[in-house]
Amino acid sequence: GQNIDQPTEMTATEGAIVQINCTYQTSGFNGLFWYQQHAGEAPTFLSYNVLDGLEEKGRFSSFLSRSKGYSYLLLKELQMKDSASYLCAVRDIGPGKLIFGQGTTLQVKP
Amino acid sequence: DTEVTQTPKHLVMGMTNKKSLKCEQHMGHRAMYWYKQKAKKPPELMFVYSYEKLSINESVPSRFSPECPNSSLLNLHLHALQPEDSALYLCASSQTVNEQYFGPGTRLTVT
Secondary structure (H helix, E strand, O other), X not given: OOEEEOOOEEEEEOOOOEEEEEEEEOOOOOOEEEEEEOOOOOOEEXXXXXXXXXXXXXXXXXXXXXXXXXXXXXXXXXXXXXXXXXXXXXXXXXXOOEEEOOXXXXXXEO | OOOEEEEOOEEEEOOOOEEXXXXXXXXXXXXXXXXXXXXXXXXXXXXXXXXXXXEEEOOOOOOEXXXXXXXXXEEEEEEOOOHHHOEEEEEEEEOOOOOOEEOOOEEEEEO
C-alpha cells in the first residue's frame, strides 16, 4: 500500500528554525517533493530529492534517506509568511503520479 | 517562466449544467495533470496525460471527462455533477521527473 505520514500541526516562533518530518512507505519511488500551500491557493514547489542527502535552497533545506523512507524539510529564520500547509509527496514510478501526505499546518507566532 | 494558467478562477454550477475547466501551459511540458482538492485535504490525482494521451485515470466517475486538444492545453468537461464534487480543481504540468508545477486552481461549487 501507499502510506505517507506527516505531523498534522506544528507551531514555531518567528526567527526560529523548524523541522517538518515525513516518512513514507510506497510501492515505487522516483523522488520526493515538498510543496508549500497557503489557504485557498495552489501548492508552490519548494524542493525535490531523489538521492540521499541534503539539498539547500535559501532558508529552506530538504533531506532524504531512502533506506529509512524518511525526509524532512528545514525552515530557517522563520517569517510570519511561512505560516502555511507543507505537503510531502512521493513520485511513483511511471508517468508522474504524485502521492501526497496529509500535510502539516505550520503556524508561526511572533 | 513556470506558469500554469487555469480558467475560470471560480465556477458555480447546477447539477444539470455542463461546464468546462481549462488549463494552459507554454513551457513545452509533455505531461499534464488534473487534481481534486477538498478543504484541509491534500490534492488527489484524477488524470494524467503524457504526450497528449491519457495515461492514468484514477477511477474517476464519468461525469468528469478530460480532454487534451494539444500539448499546451488540458480541459476537464463537467456534466451532471453532485454537490460533493465541490472542490478546488488543480492542473499541473511537468517535463522531467524532478518537477511538477501547479496552476492557481478553479474553485468549483455545485449547487
